[in-house]
Amino acid sequence: MINTPHSPTPSLVATGTTLVLGWLRHHALLVVSLVLLAAFSTVNSNVLSIENLRNILVQSSYLMIFAAAQMIVILTRGFDLSLGATVSLVSVVSSMAMVSLGTDSTTLQLAVGLLVAILVSASVGCVNGFAVAVLGVNPFVVTLATWNIVLTFASTVSNGFPIDGLPVAFGDWFARAAPFGLPIPLLITLAILLALAWMLLRTTFGRRLFLVGANPQAAKLGGTRNGWVLFWAYITCSILVAIGAFLLTARMGSGEPNLGGSLTMDSIAAAVIGGVSLRGGEGRISSPIIGAVFVTVLSNGMNLLRVDGSVQQITLGLVIIVALLVDRLRGSTRLV
């Protein structure tokens, strides 16, 4: 304590400014989202209606799960291009399982549906994880390959037709229920994110995820079995994807062979825009939340303004590229 230099007491205004600036730096995207909302509302007043805001919240809650899944693997310098295709496959296969069980017991049907969803998705995660962790293949190329494989399965399992005849309770319980006036998808997402935050910050596995991503050599020297961490990262990612796909299927009311269409890009966009760094080991639990809200506000606004689907796609791509460049600029000011 002897060497501590005497620091002058900063004025209240200065402290306030620093606080606000610091908050802004971390939550700039939230501000941008609000500005975007305001801008959209000047053109279409429906944007700020309670109905639509609730809609945005519900829509973004699905994307939060997928972005969180993407974050888990990006933290380890990995990537999951097969995410969208897996969502489609899970939707079709778990629906088929539920329909084929018949309507004797709804609870059993839903339980089996969820179990099948997790098994299907986890088997994709297993292949990804095995190739990345055990064989040491580049995750981009691995998931590019599994993306093609899974997509084929998704579009051939039901010959490309949607699966109808799901129990009504499925949609009632997992999409339309609203205990305490809060939509159930949002509640489930919050619970998942809380569990994820606990896992990332309080468990050894969580800390190792960051370590393996930030500095694989150091992690190895420190006694971490990097392969295991990588493998379980892909498994964790796939389980999150399964839950998200299950909820999304409940919302649709049928198993859809192209449910995951743009979700790969959306989830990557949300994670990267939210501040998960592609250099690994850098990301917060708030990243997928903020990123998902931003992407949803953007697409919701463009939908209400009747912007063409392809223009929306162009916009999203441009936003990703800008986010990447910004991420890089942020990185170059870092000392490490």
Add this chain to the structure above:
Amino acid sequence: MKTLDHDGFIAALLRRLGVVTLLLIVLIIVIGLLEPRFFSRLNQLNVLRNAAFLILAAYGQMLVMIVGGFDLSVGVVAALSSIATATVMGAMGGMSCSADLSCGWTILLGVSAGVASGVLVGLINGLCVALGRVSAFMITLGMMTVVGGIVVYWTNGVPIYGIPESMTAVLGRGAWFRLPIAFWLAMAIGALLWLILNHTRLGLYLYAVGSNIQASRMTGLPTTRTLLLAYMCSGLFAAMAGILMASRIGSGQAGIGGSLMIQSIAAAVIGGVSLRGGVGKVERVIAGCLLLAIVENSLNLLRIESKLQALVMGVILLAAVSLEQLSLKRSHRD
């Protein structure tokens, strides 16, 4: 080691071309036995023409992978240039022109527009990678999304006509010495590329930048220019593939390069181009492309559903990268 000196031309060629050539020969024999139509003249032309499109795109992919990158935008770039070419030609009245001088201008300007659009996308990719130092995979993924949106917006999913008959007849469907013109073109460019990679300073730079970019930068190599050039070439070759495909089917279409991206990556990896950069040979990549084109053709001949072909490509890619990685591990252990 004495046998090595005596094992003749074929063995030397095989060593030079790698395992992929052996696989290729085995595949040709097997499919030829299973389905005699494989060797029919029409089918040969068909396979080689499809291979030519893939070979061109794979040249670009190879160059980008040699400098340690990736290009996921090759498929949509092919679509973009096919549309740009068809649009310009259509605007100049390409449908109605006969083989005279004005038709020449139409073709020249149309092809230039297509090539320019491809090179432009490559330039943007290259700038982001070389100056922004962003992950090539991510940038080209973003670019794939953007350009994919542009081509759909531009065409509304409707084919664009306007490519002159004379161009379709020669570039698209013509043959010379029993081989498709497109294939001759791909081989000529391949020869040029082989010369550049093996016998010029530029080739040396490309391999050096891919092997160790920091070291290259410190020794004063023009790393930025080399990277830019690689990505622009990738755009150029993808554009050429797109233009040739458009002249084959007679129109520019948004879905034209659908499977080109994954196939070009797979062909490069099968041809021994390393995902870590710094390694890659033209002749092996050509063999890889031929292999994939023949696999695709065999699936068609054996009437296997087209949907399953994406599955086969995925499995081949996964197997190829896994094998590359395993052999790498083994060589490290030795």
